[in-house]
Amino acid sequence: MHRSLFGLQASHYAAENELRLTYHIEAPSSRSIPRTVVIDLIFVPNTRQLGSVQVEGLDDSDTDALVSAYLHANDVPGLVWAVVSRARRLAEESSSQ
Numbered sequence: 001m002h003r004s005l006f007g008l009q010a011s012h013y014a015a016e017n018e019l020r021l022t023y024h025i026e027a028p029s030s031r032s033i034p035r036t037v038v039i040d041l042i043f044v045p046n047t048r049q050l051g052s053v054q055v056e057g058l059d060d061s062d063t064d065a066l067v068s069a070y071l072h073a074n075d076v077p078g079l080v081w082a083v084v085s086r087a088r089r090l091a092e093e094s095s096s097q
Helices: 002-006 063-073 076-096
Strands: 008-015 018-025 035-043 050-056
Touching: 008 035, 018 076, 035 076, 050 063, 050 076, 063 076
Parallel strands: none
Antiparallel strands: 008 018, 018 035, 035 050
């Protein structure tokens, strides 16, 4: 269900404490180019505490501030939702130009 609702293309463990999520983002317009967004969630070893996050595929300068807020709250679902939502919004904006 998560795959179809959010465009999750792949998920795998890149290391014992690193989860890599790859999303395929498409704008509603058929003219837009699909975007791939990769979110690397790196946890503090032997804990459930999020240590760092890397986002690839977004050209938005506000992404660091967005990620930082969720990182400090240790809110993984919120972080993923916010990044995917931001990617969708950017895709919609680029397709309307």
